[in-house]
Amino acid sequence: MPAPNRAVLARRDRIVAALRAIVPGEGVIVDDVALRAYESDGISAYKQKPMIVVLPGTTDQVSRVLKYCHANTVKVVPRGGGTSLSGGAMPLEDGVVLGLGKFNRIRKIDFDNRVVVAEPGVTNLGITNAVQHQGFYYAPDPSSQIACTIGGNVAENSGGVHCLKYGMTSNNVLGVEMVLMTGEVIRLGGAHLDSDGYDLLGIMNGSEGLLGVVTEVTVRILRKSATAQALLLGFASNESAGDCVGAIIAAGIIPAGMEMMDRPAIHAVEDFVHAGYPLDVEALLIVELDGPAIEVGELVARVEAISRDCGAIYLRVSNSEQEREIFWAGRKAAFPAVGRITPDYLCMDGTIPRAQLPLVLKRTDELSKKYGLRIANVFHAGDGNLHPLILFDANNGELERAEKLGADILRLCVEVGGVLTGEHGVGVEKRDLMPVMFTEIDLNQQQRLKCAFDPLGLLNPGKVFPQLHRCAELGRLHVTGGRLPHPDIPRF
Amino acid sequence: MNTLRPATASELLAAVQNALADATPLEIVGGGTKRELGRPFQAGRRLELSGLNGITLYEPGELVLRANAGTPLTEIEQALKEQRQELAFEPPDLGPLFGEAAGKQTIGGILAGNLAGSRRIKMGAARDHFLGFNAVSGRGEAFKSGGRVMKNVTGYDLSKLMAGSWGTLAVLSDVTLKVLPAAEKTRTALVLGLDAAGAVAAMTAALKGPHDVSGAAHLPLSLARLSSVSYVQGAGRDVTALRLEGPPASVAHRCAELTKELTQFGAVEELHSMNSAELWREIRDARFIVSPQDRPVWRVSVPPQNGPGVAEKIARALGASWFMDWGGGLIWLSVSKDIADAGATVMRAAVGDAGHATLYRAPADLRAVVPVFQPQAPALAALTARVKDSFDPQRILNPGRMYADV
Numbered sequence: 032m033p034a035p036n037r038a039v040l041a042r043r044d045r046i047v048a049a050l051r052a053i054v055p056g057e058g059v060i061v062d063d064v065a066l067r068a069y070e071s072d073g074i075s076a077y078k079q080k081p082m083i084v085v086l087p088g089t090t091d092q093v094s095r096v097l098k099y100c101h102a103n104t105v106k107v108v109p110r111g112g113g114t115s116l117s118g119g120a121m122p123l124e125d126g127v128v129l130g131l132g133k134f135n136r137i138r139k140i141d142f143d144n145r146v147v148v149a150e151p152g153v154t155n156l157g158i159t160n161a162v163q164h165q166g167f168y169y170a171p172d173p174s175s176q177i178a179c180t181i182g183g184n185v186a187e188n189s190g191g192v193h194c195l196k197y198g199m200t201s202n203n204v205l206g207v208e209m210v211l212m213t214g215e216v217i218r219l220g221g222a223h224l225d226s227d228g229y230d231l232l233g234i235m236n237g238s239e240g241l242l243g244v245v246t247e248v249t250v251r252i253l254r255k256s257a258t259a260q261a262l263l264l265g266f267a268s269n270e271s272a273g274d275c276v277g278a279i280i281a282a283g284i285i286p287a288g289m290e291m292m293d294r295p296a297i298h299a300v301e302d303f304v305h306a307g308y309p310l311d312v313e314a315l316l317i318v319e320l321d322g323p324a325i326e327v328g329e330l331v332a333r334v335e336a337i338s339r340d341c342g343a344i345y346l347r348v349s350n351s352e353q354e355r356e357i358f359w360a361g362r363k364a365a366f367p368a369v370g371r372i373t374p375d376y377l378c379m380d381g382t383i384p385r386a387q388l389p390l391v392l393k394r395t396d397e398l399s400k401k402y403g404l405r406i407a408n409v410f411h412a413g414d415g416n417l418h419p420l421i422l423f424d425a426n427n428g429e430l431e432r433a434e435k436l437g438a439d440i441l442r443l444c445v446e447v448g449g450v451l452t453g454e455h456g457v458g459v460e461k462r463d464l465m466p467v468m469f470t471e472i473d474l475n476q477q478q479r480l481k482c483a484f485d486p487l488g489l490l491n492p493g494k495v496f497p498q499l500h501r502c503a504e505l506g507r508l509h510v511t512g513g514r515l516p517h518p519d520i521p522r523f
Numbered sequence: 524m525n526t527l528r529p530a531t532a533s534e535l536l537a538a539v540q541n542a543l544a545d546a547t548p549l550e551i552v553g554g555g556t557k558r559e560l561g562r563p564f565q566a567g568r569r570l571e572l573s574g575l576n577g578i579t580l581y582e583p584g585e586l587v588l589r590a591n592a593g594t595p596l597t598e599i600e601q602a603l604k605e606q607r608q609e610l611a612f613e614p615p616d617l618g619p620l621f622g623e624a625a626g627k628q629t630i631g632g633i634l635a636g637n638l639a640g641s642r643r644i645k646m647g648a649a650r651d652h653f654l655g656f657n658a659v660s661g662r663g664e665a666f667k668s669g670g671r672v673m674k675n676v677t678g679y680d681l682s683k684l685m686a687g688s689w690g691t692l693a694v695l696s697d698v699t700l701k702v703l704p705a706a707e708k709t710r711t712a713l714v715l716g717l718d719a720a721g722a723v724a725a726m727t728a729a730l731k732g733p734h735d736v737s738g739a740a741h742l743p744l745s746l747a748r749l750s751s752v753s754y755v756q757g758a759g760r761d762v763t764a765l766r767l768e769g770p771p772a773s774v775a776h777r778c779a780e781l782t783k784e785l786t787q788f789g790a791v792e793e794l795h796s797m798n799s800a801e802l803w804r805e806i807r808d809a810r811f812i813v814s815p816q817d818r819p820v821w822r823v824s825v826p827p828q829n830g831p832g833v834a835e836k837i838a839r840a841l842g843a844s845w846f847m848d849w850g851g852g853l854i855w856l857s858v859s860k861d862i863a864d865a866g867a868t869v870m871r872a873a874v875g876d877a878g879h880a881t882l883y884r885a886p887a888d889l890r891a892v893v894p895v896f897q898p899q900a901p902a903l904a905a906l907t908a909r910v911k912d913s914f915d916p917q918r919i920l921n922p923g924r925m926y927a928d929v
Contacts, residue, residue: 221876384671480679
């Protein structure tokens with residue numbers, strides 16, 4: 032992390048007083064014990080007690096807090112539900128954590144325009160809960176949806192098990208109100224479609240709290256499908272399960288969800304949830320189809336036939352909502368289930384071109400043996416997003432080894448044409464691996480964009496980028512007097 | 524004007540670096556169909572991307588296609604069709620709107636404009652299918668963003684920023700897209716005789732319902748008459764169209780159900796596959812307002828429920844002809860060439876701060892004085908200029924096309 036600014040730490044009392052003038056009452060937290068509650072997010076390996084926590088309740092307060100911090104060069108770390116799996120909300124020793132927890136109201140439900148306007152601290156599931164009485168829901172469904180907030184979802188561009196068909200957060204957010212680090216309030220989009228100027232809303236999604244603080248979100252809501260049915264398909268090898276996924280898509284079918292687990296994950300889950308998963312298979316697929324009953328029935332039959340052609344050795348179709356939910360209960364409990372069989376685990380999040388799955392699983396297995404650490408794999412098979420869970424014991428001094436193994440797996444993902452993170456974000460965790468995927472030019476261009484939003488680099492610094500450059504240095508253009516920057520490239 | 528036609532990514536890089544060194548602004552051109560869209564600007568050279576063409580990767584089972592930016596869209600659509608796939612955002616062909624031939628546009632041009640057709644309401648815009656790219660910035664640097672996988676949050680999603688930036692931030696050299704299976708069957712339910720408010724009420728009921736509607740448009744009688752689909756042309760009334768797509772049995776079933784529900788709004792007829800495809804192509808390409816060519820054309824995006832009020836207010840004040848797509852959320856209008864500001868004042872007052880109005884087609888002298896893109900609030904305008912600075916500090920890529928000095 033960037034070195035703490037001693038001068039800022041020395042001014043702590045003055046900063047507290049200034050923040051208290053903006054956010055009265057209990058909204059500024061300075062007590063040591065209370066600050067501890069904010070020292071990490073969903074990835075507890077990274078801990079740092081913040082200098083101050085501020086909990087504003089209005090956009091105006093957010094604006095004034097940021098304006099003050101900007102004027103006084105105080106770093107700010109925005110925080111939603113604190114469920115990030117990459118350290119995105121990890122505090123800074125000399126930074127203010129800006130919690131959006133008080134922004135917890137739904138401002139408008141507009142069924143006719145099919146949108147909900149929510150404050151950023153509303154939970155992901157809270158939006159669906161507010162509209163389901165009319166048969167609607169909000170599509171992206173990260174596993175943490177009971178606790179994660181819509182503001183955090185925008186910051187991370189969160190996914191879930193239904194993204195292949197219904198998209199990630201960025202495909203379901205239509206507008207935001209946000210505050211720049213300078214305190215300026217801007218609105219992007221709204222209840223209408225498409226941006227009129229640059230798609231800054233698209234950039235905000237997945238910007239990991241580095242560009243601005245979102246104070247209101249407009250999302251589109253969808254009508255829930257009339258029916259959904261799921262198939263459990265067991266295979267004798269990861270390869271045939273992977274082939275089956277490809278064959279389903281090649282047949283023109285886009286399932287609502289398509290999840291895969293390997294043998295260690297299946298066993299951990301079955302011991303925990305008793306979902307009735309078969310234990311004598313190497314790989315298990317859950318394929319969910321949704322739509323009108325007549326369509327779902329037809330697609331289930333097609334998927335059954337395809338899976339037989341791919342050599343499925345186990346096949347079960349859900350015959351009730353209850354049974355479908357049991358199929359999913361296992362998958363959704365995969366992380367805690369693995370948590371039961373190991374003192375600690377690290378969850379990786381690379382995405383790969385799906386055809387590379389057999390190779391990646393084989394090489395992951397080799398890496399597992401090399402490092403002497405077990406791995407269980409759960410996998411959003413439809414969109415190629417892998418979640419290898421590395422089992423280790425921190426008390427046994429295995430954290431560093433686990434992190435090295437994780438980094439090797441992510442390097443492998445990039446090597447086969449994939450990416451470092453599919454939905455958890457770069458944060459602190461994968462920051463130093465960014466050069467595996469991007470050149471210095473690529474990363475500098477991204478940081479220049481950051482400079483357009485936050486020229487002093489005060490908003491969530493130390494996340495995403497492995498090397499911080501000053502904006503003035505990045506902005507310099509190395510062309511003068513008609514001389515070419517790369518004279519070796521032929522002119523034409 | 525001097526024209527450059529790079530045939531490789533490194534030639535493209537050199538062309539931009541030379542322009543930077545000579546301080547010579549470039550006009551970036553794909554198929555050349557939408558050159559007249561935007562504010563007129565001075566360019567010293569024309570940079571044509573037609574030499575950078577060809578599909579470089581297509582894996583139907585992985586739903587991914589990569590092509591050089593100058594690849595004709597028709598070539599991509601043909602390759603997809605052979606595998607029964609498509610670009611689900613339904614890219615429109617706006618060539619004829621600008622007096623150009625149909626079928627000339629490139630994939631880079633479609634993405635630069637973030638264009639999408641009627642399926643926008645269900646499947647998203649071009650930006651939602653844009654996975655990654657290689658490009659050259661106005662700093663004369665080759666850079667990339669994104670990748671070829673469906674799910675990726677590694678770094679800022681610059682693909683979104685490229686989509687809709689009209690070539691003002693970087694020159695795309697290759698692009699990677701998500702592709703999807705094409706629907707096996709299409710049917711369209713037509714409700715006849717509804718006014719704008721009635722049409723949006725019917726479309727809203729359909730879009731809120733369980734039938735997975737993938738297109739919802741409304742044609743007033745005077746425009747419906749121009750359709751080449753005989754049912755629509757001869758309807759003799761305003762036509763409201765709702766599209767259903769999917770497996771055959773599902774489509775037939777849903778269409779029957781939807782038709783039943785729509786009878787409370789008016790008389791309902793059905794269009795089958797061929798006629799459906801033609802009608803939705805006409806709507807997608809805004810063909811109803813292509814002629815006469817001298818009439819300025821606006822494209823207005825508003826919340827769907829605002830559609831009827833906005834359309835009628837503008838029609839009353841300006842005598843515009845118009846039709847609606849996106850369930851009322853997209854309004855295409857053409858206005859008389861004799862209105863001083865092409866109707867901008869009326870148009871933007873009607874839209875208010877809930878949406879935007881873009882002057883898609885107008886003579887250059889009008890586009891020089893009327894803001895083509897929706898004017899922005901000061902803080903957003905300043906941020907927009909800083910974003911431009913970060914990619915193109917010397918203003919050599921389509922400078923001023925979207926906003927003055929940007």
